[in-house]
Amino acid sequence: MAEARKRRRDAVANKERILTAAQEAFRTQGLSVDMRAVAASAGVGVGTLYRHFPTRDDLLQAITGADLTDLAATRLPAQGSAIEALREFFTGTLNQVVGNKAVIDLLAAGAPSDAELERCLEHLRTVGREALERSATDHTLAPDVTADDLAYQLLGLVRIAQLIPEHEPDMIDHHVTLALRGLAT
Structure with missing residues (x-):
């Protein structure tokens, strides 16, 4: 019995190390992360990684699910004109995701492949309806x-944020301004 408890404790520790290593790797490198590199960074074998997360998508969901949920919870600011509220929403959303290359890659990749991303996209449409x-x-x-x-403009801005060099953070504000100029009366 004590041996089983020890193994379970080891398994929990392994899973936590995998999640920590994967979170750092996906945030900094995006979706191109090699699973063997994640396992090595976590100090486990690749078999251990796949025992906890049978597919790459399972691991990705475990580390980006909360970020996508947070994005799906952001609201259009209550104050200001529609265009100014969109400016604040777009800028805030982009600043929220810019440090997470995996989320940017997911949002910029195109068609949603899971419920979390679809929920995020539907939320963007809801925000768009509120702005309208x-x-x-x-x-x-x-x-x-x-x-x-409006939803597609934000996704387009996410793609632009994916291309902006880290040393040029003011470019987000610039591109939000350009996008909103095209949407304004």
Whole structure:
């Protein structure tokens, strides 16, 4: 019985080391991380990694799920015009993800492949609808802009953030301004 408890304690410790190593690797290197490198960084064999996370997607979900959930919880600011609220929302969202290359890669990759990402995209559409409702009063968005347009603009900005060198953080504000200029009346 004590031997089984010790093994379970070792297994829990191994899993935690794998998650820590994977989180660092995916955040800094994006989706191109080699699973063998994650295992080595965690100090475990690749078999141990796959025993805890049978697929790469399982490991990715374990380390990005909370980030995508956090993104899906962000709201359009209550104050300001539609265009200014979108500026704050876009800039805040981009600054939230810019340090996590895995999340940027997931959002920039195209079609969603799991429920978390789909929920995040649906949330962006909801934020877009809220902005359009506000713009019905303040007329700061062009009349042909749709909620999908706003969601896709943010995803396009995520792709741009993926390309911005780390030493140029002001470029996010610049590209948000350019995108919003195209959406404004």
